[in-house]
Amino acid sequence: MTSQALAWLVQLARSILRVLLAVAFLVELAHAGPALELAIGTGRLALPLAERGVEVHGIDASEAMVARLRSKSGGERIPVTIGDFADVPIEGRYALVYVVFNTLFALQTHDQVWLGAARHHPVEQRVESQHVLLSEQGIRFYPVQIRYAYPSELDLMARLAGLQLRARFGGWRREPFTAASAMHVSVYERADPTKPL
Numbered sequence: 668m669t670s671q672a673l674a675w676l677v678q679l680a681r682s683i684l685r686v687l688l689a690v691a692f693l694v695e696l697a698h699a700g701p702a703l704e705l706a707i708g709t710g711r712l713a714l715p716l717a718e719r720g721v722e723v724h725g726i727d728a729s730e731a732m733v734a735r736l737r738s739k740s741g742g743e744r745i746p747v748t749i750g751d752f753a754d755v756p757i758e759g760r761y762a763l764v765y766v767v768f769n770t771l772f773a774l775q776t777h778d779q780v781w782l783g784a785a786r787h788h789p790v791e792q793r794v795e796s797q798h799v800l801l802s803e804q805g806i807r808f809y810p811v812q813i814r815y816a817y818p819s820e821l822d823l824m825a826r827l828a829g830l831q832l833r834a835r836f837g838g839w840r841r842e843p844f845t846a847a848s849a850m851h852v853s854v855y856e857r858a859d860p861t862k863p864l
């Protein structure tokens with residue numbers, strides 16, 4: 668096995684472990700559900716969550732991503748609303764609303780390769796990146812623009828939306844969140860459960 672193939676396998680094993688840990692964490696929070704995933708994509712987390720008995724609904728802006736979700740076993744049973752999750756009106760109440768970020772664009776598969784380059788603007792908290800997919804179908808470009816927020820900024824936005832921080836961890840295993848944490852898992856709850864959001 669080449670070192671490149673070995674590195675790919677390690678990356679794959681890590682991403683599978685991350686999904687298992689995330690699903691275990693979310694199942695516990697969702698109780699009996701239902702749960703709503705913002706930017707559900709192809710159901711990387713939603714499908715295993717649904718398999719664990721949680722009723723999952725989703726929102727996603729991309730018809731193509733949702734078509735891939737639909738093509739997977741169990742994917743046709745997950746209600747998905749197409750649109751921007753910042754705008755889409757959703758009826759009903761959810762025991763859990765969650766959004767997660769993954770490294771899909773960095774993954775390589777046997778019949779396609781993703782290449783990527785990014786520029787970081789630390790003052791504006793923006794990352795501009797260009798992803799190129801090389802496959803038998805040809806070459807496609809996927810420009811991505813992300814404006815990220817620090818945890819304190821997220822807490823402020825949550826407060827403005829009527830939420831408060833219930834817990835923050837440094838990982839899906841509920842590790843303490845410290846200055847050395849490479850990620851955060853933040854759980855928000857309604858500040859006043861008697862008031863509508």
Ligand SMILES: C[S@@+](CC[C@H](N)C(=O)[O-])C[C@H]1O[C@@H](n2cnc3c(N)ncnc32)[C@H](O)[C@@H]1O
Nearest residue numbers: 706707708711727728729732750751752769771
């Ligand atoms: C990297 S995928 C992640 C999918 C899934 N959450 C996961 O962890 O596998 C990002 C997804 O977010 C969706 N997305 C990005 N911005 C969005 C927005 N503002 N509203 C709805 N969907 C969005 C994209 O269409 C894509 O399906």
